[in-house]
Amino acid sequence: MDPYVAALLGTVALAALLPASGAAATAVGDAADIAIGLLFFLYGSRLSTREALNGLRQWRLHLVVGASTFVLFPLLGLAARGLAPFLLTDQLYTGLLFLCVVPSTVQSSVALTSTARGNVPAAICAGTYSSLLGMIVTPLLAAWLIGSDVRFSADGLLAIATQLLLPFLAGQALRRWTAPFIGRHKKVLALLDRGSILLVVYTAFSRGMTEGVWNQITPARLFALLGLAAAVLGLALSTTSFAARRLGFRREDRVTIVFCGSNKSLATGLPMAAVLFGDAAGPVILPLMLFHQLQLMVCAIIAGRWSRRAPETVSAQGERVQISEVRG
Numbered sequence: 568m569d570p571y572v573a574a575l576l577g578t579v580a581l582a583a584l585l586p587a588s589g590a591a592a593t594a595v596g597d598a599a600d601i602a603i604g605l606l607f608f609l610y611g612s613r614l615s616t617r618e619a620l621n622g623l624r625q626w627r628l629h630l631v632v633g634a635s636t637f638v639l640f641p642l643l644g645l646a647a648r649g650l651a652p653f654l655l656t657d658q659l660y661t662g663l664l665f666l667c668v669v670p671s672t673v674q675s676s677v678a679l680t681s682t683a684r685g686n687v688p689a690a691i692c693a694g695t696y697s698s699l700l701g702m703i704v705t706p707l708l709a710a711w712l713i714g715s716d717v718r719f720s721a722d723g724l725l726a727i728a729t730q731l732l733l734p735f736l737a738g739q740a741l742r743r744w745t746a747p748f749i750g751r752h753k754k755v756l757a758l759l760d761r762g763s764i765l766l767v768v769y770t771a772f773s774r775g776m777t778e779g780v781w782n783q784i785t786p787a788r789l790f791a792l793l794g795l796a797a798a799v800l801g802l803a804l805s806t807t808s809f810a811a812r813r814l815g816f817r818r819e820d821r822v823t824i825v826f827c828g829s830n831k832s833l834a835t836g837l838p839m840a841a842v843l844f845g846d847a848a849g850p851v852i853l854p855l856m857l858f859h860q861l862q863l864m865v866c867a868i869i870a871g872r873w874s875r876r877a878p879e880t881v882s883a884q885g886e887r888v889q890i891s892e893v894r895g
Contacts, residue, residue, distance in 0.1 A: 578765045582772035599766035603838050604734040606763045609756050611738020612745040622692025632693045635807050635828030640667040643799050654791035662854040668708040670701025672832035679866050683873035685822025693827040717843050726842045767837040775849025796858045803829040833859045
């Protein structure tokens with residue numbers, strides 16, 4: 568088992584045995600908010616203006632990734648609506664729909680694309696553009712598809728922008744001074760990425776334990792949810808692969824489209840869920856967590872196979888991102 572997957576499972580177990588409550592819950596929640604903000608500051612510091620502008624030239628690639636993330640996935644979520652009364656509780660189906668409107672990830676898409684010898688600069692831009700677009704599109708889609716369970720308001724959008732967008736813009740503004748340091752200490756980004764997610768997961772699951780919401784989820788429902796998440800991932804992978812081939816993209820770009828168009832971000836989705844669902848966020852993030860584990864394991868296998876089929880290439884950054892760095 569990947570150490571990060573084990574850490575996530577251990578975090579859930581810790582929240583079940585020792586859930587944070589009262590002042591401790593407030594402190595852990597504040598720490599998670601700060602860590603997520605710092606993570607997006609580092610994302611902003613990492614993306615150069617030149618990379619961003621060059622990425623805009625590949626608008627067809629980004630259009631396909633965006634269509635998969637914000638059109639294909641929501642359609643798959645809506646298609647599962649008929650299964651909700653029989654296989655899933657209302658809360659779990661809400662979580663499945665929320666999973667389908669979350670933006671793509673940055674870190675794991677880049678790592679997987681690099682391992683499979685795809686277009687790494689395009690993956691960096693695609694993941695970043697998706698995250699930025701998702702700060703607006705995800706709340707709008709969630710309010711439209713999920714309805715009254717979502718606390719959609721101007722204050723909610725402002726909270727998301729304050730926690731995610733402003734740190735990213737600050738990282739861009741200060742990149743001249745921060746980028747060299749980040750380049751020399753890349754493990755800082757990896758540790759912060761994983762630590763931020765673990766903090767948010769612990770906070771959400773602790774809240775669910777103290778409120779007793781987990782008692783409503785049976786093992787049968789959990790296995791049904793896992794099967795649906797696997798089906799959604801399989802359809803997303805096969806659809807993006809088929810579309811990239813039919814549209815005539817070269818191999819490196821097809822790799823980027825498949826991974827960026829099929830992955831979902833925990834780092835972005837968890838804080839959004841906390842804003843949009845408040846105290847009910849615990850069960851809602853469970854489908855996203857399960858999907859995250861599936862995408863790590865399945866896409867890592869695919870990337871490894873593709874890497875053995877393609878000739879060795881060097882990314883534009885002149886370095887190879889190892890699959891062990893896949894996260895968030």
